Amino acid sequence: MESVCREFPGLRSSMAPYRIRQYExxxxxxxxxxxxxGIKEHAPAGYIHMLKCLQTQLLFLGLFLAVLAASGSxxxxxxxxxxxxxxGWFCIRSLWTDYVHQSLCSDLLDIRRTYLEAAxxxxxxxxxxxxxxGAVLLREHRGRGIGRALCRTVVRFTQECGYSAVVLSTSMVQYSALQHGLPEGLGEVPIPPRTLGRGCLH
Structure with a gap:
């Protein structure tokens, strides 16, 4: 099946020239x-997010008091x-690592077949x-509008395919970046983050 991806060389930043193009x-x-x-670098932030949760804090407090009562020390x-x-840190890091491994062995193993040849x-x-x-994620070159340009590229593509809405997803530690990266004027509806932060574009 011939790919229907589009290239948008006109999407450029005033701070540094860049080009959004189809994967090769x-x-x-x-x-x-x-x-x-890009995924693994968010493990520390994910761990800190977990520690800030009230349920986690209560769990650690209960553990501390239980051991104190049992040992007296x-x-x-x-x-x-x-x-x-x-x-807990090793468990969190293992989850991120396993996710990367699973992705590299599934959809990212044959990128062309998964993303360019599929309808x-x-x-x-x-x-x-x-x-x-940059691609789906950005590791460097942040703050230059590249993420916003990638979002616009996806939105334009889905509009040409006849879709009326797009859901952009990210991890809870990147929710603020998703909010700032949503293209203006497209009727965005931010959804508070739970496991994922999402914005729905209509």
């Missing part, structure tokens, strides 16, 4: 590497709490001075 096979490794690094209680915090699917990259710096 030569981008395979850089897109996969960028995805892996403040040192043992603090040690148990510390070990739990360390274990109503596509993948674009942002290119600055000949280097790919």
């Amino acid at each position: 096979d030569s981008d395979y490794e850089v897109v996969r590497t960028m995805f892996g690094h 403040l040192l043992v209680s603090l040690l148990a709490l510390l070990l739990t915090l360390i274990g 109503d699917s596509c993948l674009w990259v942002a290119e600055v001075e000949g280097a790919v710096v």
